[in-house]
Every structure is written in structure tokens, then in C-alpha cells.
Amino acid sequence: MEMPLIAFENLEVRYPTASVPALKGLSLTLERGIVGLLGPNGSGKSTLLKALLGLLTPSRGSGTVLGVPLGGGEAARLRARIGYMPEYDALIEDASAYEQVAFWGELSGLAPEAARDRAHEVLYFVGLDEARYRPVSGYSTGMRQRVKLAQALVHSPELIFLDEPTNGLDPDGRRRMLDLVLRVHAELGTGVILASHLLGDVERVADQLVILDQGQIKAAGSMTGLRRALARRVELRFLDPLEPAQEAALTELGTVLEARNGLYDLELTEAEPAGAFRWAQARGATLVQVTPRHDRLDEVLLRALHGPAPVLDGGN
């Protein structure tokens, strides 16, 4: 069995000066793949990344990243196997892309000459070729993001954390960055954790999802499994058009989004679509088909955030 990318058991992380923990009892197992990390501001995403990098020690519980226990004395060894692309501009403005990527490679443990060779390779991989000798102060936002990705990849990490990698990019730059993220996983076999507020980005590349709120996991699991578990949009087809009274009573099932020729798009209040058949029987209507509709990721996110209990889907 393949070692999980990340595994937590009742993990709690507390800042020294804070009275309440920043992460509360997280239990989670993530397989190798592209994981989307979602949550509102202050939900604990950055704290989780710090804990995963070994910069914060768990106050309770246990966890492993790439099989290395968190909070042990192996944080430095773990960080050599992880790449991190921060959200903010962490670039050395007076150095060229080539110089700084080689520098970060050396800091990760590469010998000086190997780091220089590797900087060329990785900058070429991210699409910065001729520009790599120019100081980064003259780079466009897209080029700067690619330098940040290059520094995260320079030491061939087994796992990379990408924090808002498409921040400030135009649609074309965004597409290219997401293509790179997909290639990093597909061609290099690198696990990816992608934190983003742009749900479209996460939807496009992630195969697993973790939704955090107030330091707790609200939903976690495979993208398809969570979509299934949190799906509420259905299309109902009745044999005969509904009477006006029956139509009005549809609100008992949920919110009617659209009605046309005996077809009704609904967002159900309950997760279980079988309730629609019971409703039809009670109202004297003949329901012939219930078709699940594609829920947008923002709808899934909001349902997870406002749901009464965490949704954990183990089916990857």
C-alpha cells in the first residue's frame, strides 16, 4: 500500500500566545495527488501549512507528512522533501531568476555546481528561458509566479505547497500556471497541495479537497466523493405537468431554481433525493426521473461551511 501523503490523528496546533488552538482536532488522510485546500480567511490554512512544514509543533495529537512524524526532530529533513511557493512576492529583487533559483537549490541541499545546472533545467521547465539572467525586479507578474514555482521545484520535492499560485494573473497566465501544476503532478509525480480562493482553479486541477473553517475540517475527501456527498441540485421529471398547488408545494423539497415543461431544477434541502419520491406520492404526482445536476464548487463549499457536521469522504 502506498504511503499516504499526509495523515493526521486528532491534530491540535496552538500558538504560544493564543488562548484557543488555531487547529482543533484534525483527523485526515490524504493520498498522493492534487489536493485543493479551501477555507475563508482565518480558517487555519496558513497554520496548517506551517505545521506541515514543521515550523509549528502540534500541542496534541499526531501526524505524519510523507511518513515523517510532525513535531519530531526531523523537521529540517522533512523540509528538504517539500517545496513551498508562497502567496506573496518572496523574490530577491536584485538577483536574477537563475541566481535565486540556484540559491534556493543550495539551501535545499544541492551542491553549488549541481544547483546551478538544476536552476537552468527548472527555469526552462516553467517556461523562463532567455529571461532567466535578468533581475526579477523587471519581471511581469506571470514571470514572477513562475520563478516562485521554479524555486519550489528546484530540489525535486515529493510534495509542494502552492499558496494562491494564480494570484494576479490574467486568464491566459492563469491557464498556463494551472497547466504547469497539472504537469508537475502528472510528469514528476509530485504531490500538490493547492491553497486558493479561486474555486475555478481548484476545481480544474484538484482531485481531493479539504475545506477548513475556524481551525476545523468541514469537509475532506476526493473531489467526486465530496461532490456526491454534498450534491443538492437535481432535475425532477414528472409524468404530467404539476397543478399550481403541487408546484407551490415543491418548496417543501427545497429551492426551485427553474421550471419548464414538467421539468423542475431544484436545490434540495436534504441530501437524500429519495425524499422526492415520497413527496410526489403524498402530493398525488407521478415522478418518473430524478437526475443529479452538476453542483458548482462554490455551492459545495458553502454547504460544507454551513453544514451541521463535517463531511468526510474516504473514497478516493
Next chain:
Amino acid sequence: MPIYAPSLPPAPDLRHGQPPAVVLMRFDLTRLWRQKIGRFFGFAFLAMLLWKIARIYVDHLLNTNQAFKPMQDFARTILTQGAAFQADLLNPASYLLWFLVALVGGGLVARDTLYRVRPLMYAHPVAPRDYLLAKLGFASVLPFAILLPFALLPWLMSLLLAGLSGPVWVTAPLRLLPAMAVSSVLMGSLAVGASSMASTPRAGIGWVLGLVLGAGTLASMIHHLTGFRAIDALNPVLLAEAWPQLLVGVDHPLVAWVPALVGTAAHIGLWTFVAAKRTQPSEAVL
């Protein structure tokens, strides 16, 4: 549309790299070398070094050539060959050296704060102590490396030209090198501590100069108001100049042994502590 490589080969072995502190110091050195400031100070210190060596050569000529007898008598009044001359091999450069330390050291930590690269360093296998060691090391090694030829070349030339009777004592390096080490660590720790309090390199330069000149002014005021001479140990410039004097045994050093020890330890301890606190990962917002 950029042309992408088909794929990326795996990176070489990560176990052959240098320690993070050495990598950080080398990067700072490369950065300094690129700047004009490095070249300017390089010429300035080279000129001073040539002047020092020229003085020893002139002394040699005066001693060996009878045609220069009248000049030799005059030269004896300026080339004392005593302890003060040995200590003075380092001192004339000290104000310029403090200025260089402020210009270079002031930006050492502040530049990383401005560019927000420190949190990224801590996301690599770099511990806060590696970072602190690298910055303190660089800021201390720089003045030491500049002072090194001032201590060694005149000594070597004196030895070659005049043997044991030359103007520079044979044992001078044994006394000057430890003094240089103490002064350099004092300069380095103050620069790094001050730089850690600044958010831009320019502010860092201001902090270093402000602390050096401010401490000196305060010490001078208290000294003259109260007559308490030991308070001069608050002045880092005087401390840096006093150590060569103390170790070569000058009769009346700028600061006496006990105040110099206490003042130097207090400065190094305080500024290292400040730098350590200000460069903790808790300050690093990911």
C-alpha cells in the same frame, strides 16, 4: 507562448550541499561584490594599506641609508615603534570601517525583511540559528577580512626588511588578531541587531549609524557631566579601538580592561539577542 521542456529530470543528491549558514554567507558576499559600494571601499582600504606599508618602507630606508640621517632623526619622533604604533596599525581605518559596516550590515537582515524571503528560507532546511549565524558571521568576517592585511602585511614587510628590529613587533599578530576578532564580532553583532529592527536596508543603515553615534554621544555626555570614565565602554567605536590597545599593552588605553570587557559583552549579548528574537519563525508570516 513559451516552449516547455518535455519534462524535468530528477534533481541530484541533496546530501552533497554546503551547510545553510555557508550558503547564506556566500550569497550575501556575492551580492556585496556586485554593488558599487564594495568596489569603493575596496579602493579606500587598499589605499590605506599602501600608506601603512609605505611608512614601514620609508622607515627602513631611513635606518639603512646614511644620506637620510637628518630625516631619520625626525622620523624617530613619528615612528615610535612602541605599543601605540602596533595598536595604531588597525585604528586609522576604524571610522571608515564602521561606515562600511553600517552600509553593508544595515541591509543584511532588513533586505530579507523587505523582500519577505526569510519565511521562505525557513520553509527550506534552514533553522533560525543557521540564519543568525550566517548574518552574524558575514557581518563579523567582513571587517575582520578588511583588517587582516592591515595587521599582517606591515608585520611581514617589517620582518622581511628589518628582522627583529623592525618597527612592527614580531609578536604583533598574536596580539592584533584576537583584538580584531573581538572588534569585528562587536561590529557584526551591532549591525545585525540594528538591521533586524529595520524594515528596509536604508532604515537599517540609519539604525546602525544611530546606535553607534547615539551610544557614543550618550557615553561622552555622561562622562563629561559626571567624570565617570568607565561609561566610555558604552561607545562601540571606542571599544573597537580599545581592544588592540589593550592587547598590545598601551599605557593609557581609551577604555580600561574591566569596562571594555563588560561593555563589549553587553553590546554583543544585547544585539545578538535582539537579532535572534527578531528573526524567529514566529515573525515569519507564511
